[in-house]
Amino acid sequence: MREARRSYGLQTPGTRGMPGAKRYGMVIDLRKCIGCNSCMVACKAEFGVPMGVWRTWVKAADKGTYPNTKRIFMPRMCNHCDYPVCVRNCPTQATYKHKDGFVLQRYNRCIGCRTCMVACPYNARHLIPAKRTGKNLPTQVVDKCTLCVHRVKKGLVPACVQACVGGARIFGDLNDPNSEVAQLAARETLMVLKPELGTSPSVSYIGGDWEIMDEPHSYTNRTARLREEFNTFKRNHDGDAFGDIVEGESTMAEVGKNFVGFLRSIPHKAKEVFDAYVNLYLR
Amino acid sequence: MDESVIISNVFHHVAWGTTIAVYFWLVGASAGSFVVSSFGWVFGIKRYKPLALSASVTAIILLLLVPILLIWDLGKPLRFIYLILPSYWHATGPMSWGTVLIMTYPIAMIVYSYFVIKNNELWAKIIGILSIVLALSTHWYTGVVMELNPGRFLNHTALAPLLFLTGAFISGIGLLVLILWVRNMIVSAARRIEWSLIYEMAQYMMYGLVFDAFLLFLEFMQSIYGSQNEVMGHEEVLLGVFRFPYLWMEIVFGLIVPFVILVSPLKRTRFGVIVASILVAVGVYGMRIWWVMGGQYLQTFY
Numbered sequence: 234m235r236e237a238r239r240s241y242g243l244q245t246p247g248t249r250g251m252p253g254a255k256r257y258g259m260v261i262d263l264r265k266c267i268g269c270n271s272c273m274v275a276c277k278a279e280f281g282v283p284m285g286v287w288r289t290w291v292k293a294a295d296k297g298t299y300p301n302t303k304r305i306f307m308p309r310m311c312n313h314c315d316y317p318v319c320v321r322n323c324p325t326q327a328t329y330k331h332k333d334g335f336v337l338q339r340y341n342r343c344i345g346c347r348t349c350m351v352a353c354p355y356n357a358r359h360l361i362p363a364k365r366t367g368k369n370l371p372t373q374v375v376d377k378c379t380l381c382v383h384r385v386k387k388g389l390v391p392a393c394v395q396a397c398v399g400g401a402r403i404f405g406d407l408n409d410p411n412s413e414v415a416q417l418a419a420r421e422t423l424m425v426l427k428p429e430l431g432t433s434p435s436v437s438y439i440g441g442d443w444e445i446m447d448e449p450h451s452y453t454n455r456t457a458r459l460r461e462e463f464n465t466f467k468r469n470h471d472g473d474a475f476g477d478i479v480e481g482e483s484t485m486a487e488v489g490k491n492f493v494g495f496l497r498s499i500p501h502k503a504k505e506v507f508d509a510y511v512n513l514y515l516r
Numbered sequence: 517m518d519e520s521v522i523i524s525n526v527f528h529h530v531a532w533g534t535t536i537a538v539y540f541w542l543v544g545a546s547a548g549s550f551v552v553s554s555f556g557w558v559f560g561i562k563r564y565k566p567l568a569l570s571a572s573v574t575a576i577i578l579l580l581l582v583p584i585l586l587i588w589d590l591g592k593p594l595r596f597i598y599l600i601l602p603s604y605w606h607a608t609g610p611m612s613w614g615t616v617l618i619m620t621y622p623i624a625m626i627v628y629s630y631f632v633i634k635n636n637e638l639w640a641k642i643i644g645i646l647s648i649v650l651a652l653s654t655h656w657y658t659g660v661v662m663e664l665n666p667g668r669f670l671n672h673t674a675l676a677p678l679l680f681l682t683g684a685f686i687s688g689i690g691l692l693v694l695i696l697w698v699r700n701m702i703v704s705a706a707r708r709i710e711w712s713l714i715y716e717m718a719q720y721m722m723y724g725l726v727f728d729a730f731l732l733f734l735e736f737m738q739s740i741y742g743s744q745n746e747v748m749g750h751e752e753v754l755l756g757v758f759r760f761p762y763l764w765m766e767i768v769f770g771l772i773v774p775f776v777i778l779v780s781p782l783k784r785t786r787f788g789v790i791v792a793s794i795l796v797a798v799g800v801y802g803m804r805i806w807w808v809m810g811g812q813y814l815q816t817f818y
Contacts, residue, residue, distance in 0.1 A: 322610060323609050324606050325598045326604055326606045344595040344598050350531035352667070355818075356528045373592055430667055453748070454520060462527070463816075484760055495533070509592070
């Protein structure tokens with residue numbers, strides 16, 4: 234099938250099937266995933282990802298009614314799209330598409346405007362919190378999965394792939410016909426997330442269940458506990474510049490509370506700016 | 517078929533929140549005020565000339581608040597300068613276009629106001645035309661910055677800039693009426709703006725409301741006959757979680773009630789026009805809320 238070319242700005246043209254070009258990607262065999270979350274832990278350990286944000290995570294769902302039930306899992310991460318929306322929307326060239334298929338972030342250019350987070354259809358990006366344990370770690374910039382480019386360039390596989398006990402995550406060059414991912418891609422039926430958006434993801438799934446991959450379904454079919462936890466999560470972040478409307482309380486009070494939260498965030502932010510200034514120039 | 521139930525997932529924030537909604541509202545009101553300001557000097561409607569200076573000063577003040585909000589909202593506020601450095605400027609990013617517009621638009625308005633004060637017909641008209649293009653573009657960009665994200669199906673509509681410009685026009689007039697009302701109470705009798713003029717502006721606002729309702733109807737049609745995402749976005753997000761800003765703030769109290777006031781005999785009373793103006797200005801703020809957060813909301817669970 235001929236693909237529409239949608240390369241803007243710092244996007245290199247998509248390299249799918251291009252001779253001589255590399256296209257690193259991942260195939261996740263969901264038949265082998267046991268939901269142990271060790272990929273999440275490995276990723277957190279590899280990068281020291283702060284609490285509350287994730288570069289990769291595992292969704293779980295219960296399917297069917299007793300006795301015919303099944304628990305299904307779906308590891309999620311940045312899809313390293315061939316046509317990434319985040320890259321073309323970044324105003325400061327902070328994120329770019331590497332010619333080998335990685336979508337990478339440059340902290341020193343990022344201003345934390347979160348345009349890329351708004352653009353990303355996969356929730357793959359997050360803003361690093363202001364407070365971190367190490368003094369020289371980046372704060373308040375957008376971060377994302379790098380597909381462990383630092384390991385790949387030394388000939389290793391990404392940390393999540395190495396940690397996967399079931400061998401569900403398979404990493405490699407999708408353009409190399411001898412690689413395991415290319416052979417799987419040739420043999421199996423692959424599914425990608427949100428194919429209709431034309432982002433052409435480099436992360437694909439084998440044996441995916443549409444009910445866990447579908448966005449509206451994920452919203453409507455949640456347990457009551459998950460709904461309550463989400464509200465708690467948002468209430469805990471009251472006062473941040475992120476305004477959220479809490480589900481089930483969509484009243485005038487909620488809109489007013491958000492506005493008050495915005496006003497209350499002003500002194501917090503002023504302190505952050507002051508601290509940053511002190512760190513930069515007066516330390 | 518048995519449906520699966522999601523039992524475990526991580527949570528994500530809405531990336532742009534109240535700050536951005538307030539910014540969209542202010543920049544819209546600024547563009548709307550400026551359009552009113554240009555009636556007299558650019559479009560040649562003589563009776564609007566006394567309004568021009570108040571309106572353009574309102575627009576300038578509103579727009580001077582905007583960069584503060586935007587820089588405030590950045591993760592790294594001290595890095596805002598990167599947006600205008602040539603080596604960082606990224607031509608394909610909608611926010612880059614906005615940076616240029618937000619920087620040039622107030623300058624053009626200040627120059628325009630200078631010629632209005634100096635009573636220079638020709639240059640006020642030339643700079644006025646330029647400023648009005650910039651005013652519309654600045655607000656066009658706020659619609660586009662969220663529209664050009666194919667993943668945000670509520671925002672991904674070609675009507676976005678039109679919805680924004682219409683909202684800007686009506687909220688700009690609404691806010692301007694309130695400011696003129698306060699001004700009329702303060703200044704001497706000779707310098708007061710005539711109420712007949714303000715009533716006439718309120719009628720323009722009424723036409724804007726009709727057009728806004730039409731655009732919302734188009735969006736509604738598109739949503740309920742649309743893909744599953746669009747239907748869900750309308751039913752669960754706009755009429756569910758964002759029911760208050762969408763249904764009550766924008767449609768009922770921001771569109772229907774002011775429209776009824778402005779077609780009833782109340783349209784020739786100060787009370788009616790002022791109440792309608794307040795309702796419209798607040799209603800457009802409701803639209804900014806669901807527009808900014810609603811589009812991102814559903815995906816926070818994905």
